[in-house]
Amino acid sequence: MVINKEWSVLTIGDGDLSFSRSIFDNFQPKKLTATVLDSVTELTNKYGSENLDYLQQQRDGALSLVDCQVITEFDITNSDNIHQLTKEYDLVIFQFPLVPNFTSQNEFQQHTQADELPLSINTINRRLLRLFLVNSFDYLLAEDGAQLAYISSKDVKPYTEWDIEYSLTKSSLTQLPEFSCVGTMPFVIEQFPGYKIRNVDRDKHVKDTASLTYVWTSNKNRDVALELLPTMNPLPTLFGELGCDICHAGPFETEQEKISHLAGKKHKRMSEYEVQWQGYLLSL
Ligand SMILES: C[S@@+](CC[C@H](N)C(=O)[O-])C[C@H]1O[C@@H](n2cnc3c(N)ncnc32)[C@H](O)[C@@H]1O
Incomplete structure (x- = not known):
């Protein structure tokens, strides 16, 4: 994965914050905003608060060169949450996205009905990823920045059935995304010492299956991105x-x-x- 020291980086849905902590320790970007969907209590009950405490100490420490911030209860599909942040990032990363398991029939119904249209689990995962991309390019990525969004995902079913490369940027009647997937890189976990890929709801470390990082950029930035990431595999x-x-x-x-x-x-x-x-x- 390419992360430049000069960049402002935003992580989304970072289960136990070990990925963001590893970015902080090993890449030292100009700015790091780490977000999790869970509340502090949920995060602490599932994984402990070691990484949260560590990143918050860095934020408060006068010696840190990285402008570091942690936001909990941050839902990338929720516009109120998104508007807490500004359009200042170079890179937005969502590692191993997956909608949470539903705890009741009621909750399942709420998430799987969009205007009376029943949605499958496959569709609600695609919807999560599309909203991540649309919101990143509309509200989070600086116009004059690197303009990059990364999604890492396992190269096995059911994730490969989301057609990540092509389906997320298809146009709807009202939206024609002005960004596209420009390639993939193998995700190499050894680049991120200390990172534990977490299951969506449990304190379990997920098996290390071959994974890819998919890269999106705005259509106008395509040539710059291809130059910046020359080792990407084509789609x-x-x-x-x-x-x-x-x-x-x-x-x-x-x-x-x-x-x-x-x-x-x-x-x-x-x-x-x-x-x-x-x-x-x-x-x-
Ligand atoms: C399989 S886990 C991976 C966790 C973490 N990114 C990692 O790599 O260990 C999927 C994560 O997606 C997050 N997630 C699901 N829906 C989300 C949403 N709407 N906004 C932000 N995060 C979300 C969950 O909270 C969960 O932590």
Whole structure:
């Protein structure tokens, strides 16, 4: 992951704050704002307060060169929360995003109905990531800054079924995102000593599965970003009629190969997710 010392960095949904602490210790950016969805009490009950205390001490310590701040109860989908911050960041990072588990049928219903449209878990995770990107580019990333948003995610199902690279920037009737995914980098945890990837709700360290960091930038900053991050891997090629863009498959050599793909289980499942996602985008 590329993090420049000159940058102002904002982390979103940082479970136990060990990722932000590792950025503070090992990268020393100009500014670091670390946010978590949980309240102080929830965070402390789940993981203890060691990282929170550490970052708050750095904020208060006169010796620190990093302008460091921690915000709890920060929901990246909530506009009141977002407006606590200003459009001053170079880089916004969301590590291993996942919507929290629902504790009741009532809560599940609240989160899975958008204007009467029932949403699947796949769609509400895509919605979380789209709102993270839209809000980052609209309200958090400085116009004259590096203009980068990173999402790290495991390279296995169900996360790969979110079609992170392509689905999040599709246009809706009212929104045409002016940013796009420009590539991926392998996520190398050894770059972040002390970082423990946390489960969404429990004090468990998640298994180290191969993971990717996806990179977005504004369309006008694309060339600068590609120059800044020259080792990024390109996105999977889409082949249109010659392949299947929903599954990133192809090019098919024969008509029979295409027919078999379209009849397969994976394609059927991905098509259902795509239809659900299009339904959500149309409802915006
Ligand atoms: C799998 S955990 C990963 C935690 C942490 N980022 C890490 O890498 O260890 C998913 C995280 O996403 C956060 N999250 C889910 N929805 C969120 C939202 N609307 N705003 C901010 N964070 C959110 C959860 O609080 C949870 O900590």
